[in-house]
Amino acid sequence: MTAQQDIFNVGTFVGRVWNPSYAGPCLVVLRNGRLIDITSKTTPTMRDLLEREDAADYVTRADGRELASLDSLLLPSADGQNLQTMHLLAPVDLQAVKACGVTFARSMIERVIEERAAGDPDLAAKIREKVIAIVGNSLRNLKAGSAEAAKVKEALIEEGVWSQYLEVGIGPDAEVFSKAQVLSSVGHGADVGLHPISKWNNPEPEIVLVVNSSGMVKGATLGNDVNLRDVEGRSALLLGKAKDNNASCSIGPFIRLFDATYSIDDVRNAELRLKVEGEDGFVLDGRSSMKEISRDPLDLVSQTIGRHHQYPDGLVLFMGTLFAPTEDRETPGQGFTHKIGDIVTISNDELGALTNRVRLSTDCSPWVFGPSHLMRNLAARGLL
Template sequence: MRYYQPSAGDDSRLCVKTGGNAYDLTSANQNIREFRDLLRASSIADLTIDEVTERLIENLDPLDEDGEIEGLPLVADEVWAAGVTYQISEQAREQESSMPDMYLNVYDSNRPEVFFKATPSRVVGPTEDVGIRSDSDWDVPEPELAVVLYQGEIVGYTIGNDMSSRSIEGENPLYLPQAKVYDRCCSIGPYVRSADSLEDPHDLKMNMEISRDERILYEGETSTAEMVRTVPELVDCYTKHNAVPELSVLLTGTSLVPDDGFSLREGDVVDIEIDDIGTLTNSVTTV
């Protein structure tokens, strides 16, 4: 099942796509207006979110809509991210950095790199603008499989864009927070695929397309099978010895990196698609 919010703002409601149809869960129960509400209901009922949903849609008619999704599928209390989980990410970090050996050590080490990425105010949804810093001259999107956690447990998957300043991080690894954490530094959506309905998060095709003035500048494709870490391993590192919030998102690492000569500009459009989840589209603005 894929959960989404078709619109943003006060008129938001939680919907689901399943079996080729879409249903408005809020119309079945006005207390379920966002993904967090469904998670709390499933916890109280001791059922999975899909089991709760099956009961809610029993007497509902399918929706007759196929428009653009504008709302965030969930508002996470915090977003974290993992780094150097794909070989291409290790190579890119080495090329940009004045201290390349440190990234090789992370890629081969027992402990993965996990770092804080964003608060809710820094996260945007589908169709919104992601940001590039005005004090950076080398900026890229980073397409990632994102894990959704409720009370530290995996409940679903979505798509994440970990916007990054390669020039700032490359200048000094200690500048990583400035390269990663800023206004509009992260986007997620448009759907949350329930964990129970996704057969294998380690075997998903992923592709990214970047266009400028309707001209494609970059196209790339990969698979989560290329990830050197497993999802449970990354989640364990994030949650261990850490008071995680009720609802959080963990990005699992960069799988596609544009060539060194490429940098995003204001007005560019980034499309990230992951099989069985959807396509996340964002335009770019300067912050």
């Protein structure tokens, strides 16, 4: 039994599987290493499941039939998105896919550098050295919106290193943006995509909160908020182009529902690991600790959903990352950037591991199954 399997033996895990027999998705729960189809008229979608007050209790007692072993769908596959084969999907469906940026004060520096370098990786090292000389270790445990954060902001401005990223990084209001379209996220084992115009980019390992329409956090999963550093660095107005492309958002492998074994406090204390393995033999190991986040996860949720903004089908919210890709891959001073064929694994002891292969967005399987297709598929199966 693998460590990944051991993780799934504790807690309540739900997900989505593409079932070629239905030419559509099934809602599944993990039980003893088996994936059980619990799709029904009362819970045809993950959205419907998460609207239930008793979601965790419901899935533990729900009737269903076995679809596949966990092993068979966690193993890497060359045709992971082939619609003729059963495979894991992103574990969310009708939820809006939102993300928070610059939530870790230390990683904020990398955003400032990207902007000051205007997307040119050759300038990054010199700018990084200057900024770190100004702030030193003052960013550790810095809380956004605090008096201490205001002092750091003032010091950076005085040294001529002002950036709009300072405002959202350590000011009172968080950055929240749309990461991907409904149903466009890919799951474990799929390819993730880089827009072909990007030459400086990186993975972003993140915890993703799963929130229902009333703003209640129902669980958590892992995500890769693929980042195009050069595109966003040229202009913050290119954020949409930098973030939302074919296969540029990966979520999974499963949602761990909040229950007696797992809660928001586990999210607050989560340690994430990142491994990038290149076909060229390059290996990068990184980490991101939620203990160092500058804003509490529930504060980020309340800034996203509430009386000011409703999400009738709920949402998922990327929490941001501490990971700063400063290790040089080839050219000194340019830091890390992806190469086609990289294998990216984001893992956490309580949520499992999310693995994807890097390709160009133009070479990844096109997104062809949207909300209208889902509704027609469920209706044809008598589930609506």
